Amino acid sequence: MKQAKFKTDIEALLKVKKGDQDAFRFLFDSYFADLCKFLQMYLSDPFVSEEIALDLFSNLWEKRDNLKIESSFKGYLFQSAKYKAISHLRKKRKEIYMELDVQELQENVKENNPSHVEIDELREIIKDAINRLPEKSRMIYQMAREENLSHKQIAEKLGLTPKTVENHVGIALRKLRASLKPYYEQIFILCLVHF
Secondary structure (H helix, E strand, O other): OOOOOOOOHHHHHHHHHOOOHHHHHHHHHHHHHHHHHHHHHHHOOHHHHHHHHHHHHHHHHHOHHHOOOOOOHHHHHHHHHHHHHHHHHHHHHHHHHHHOOHHHHHHHHHHHOOOOOOHHHHHHHHHHHHHOOOHHHHHHHHHHHOOOOOHHHHHHHHOOOHHHHHHHHHHHHHHHHHHHHHHHHHHHHHHHHHO
């Protein structure tokens, strides 16, 4: 329940930054229940939703000295909640993939995919597909993917515009997707095993 002594969230936030626990309680009481409901729309789990909401408020208190909110407090809070929910879902999805029995998956591919190739062959196929790219697209793709350079850095090195670099990367990716489509399942397994 809102306490009458704080007229606005901004007023309460300014006090929170100075360590005022009543102001923090005001914000907590004002938004915690709605935040939990909001998170539950993403997560469908009331316990995890409550845990994330508590974590957000805990972080708010711990980092109150460095708190910079450019929009409304409510907007900041709910945007943070959305990012946390998405991060939680990604982590959960990654855990599911990690639980897959990779060996079983490899056997399944061998049985069901007549174009199955060994890992070394697959690496050669990928390398060959990259080598078949148009020269400039290949060079830019390799700078972006293998050297981890940004489009801006590549553009500066080659005297091109970032848009031109972006176009070449797009061309490279489209051609690679077309060349490697028959091997997608195996490339996925290669990534699971080695990364």
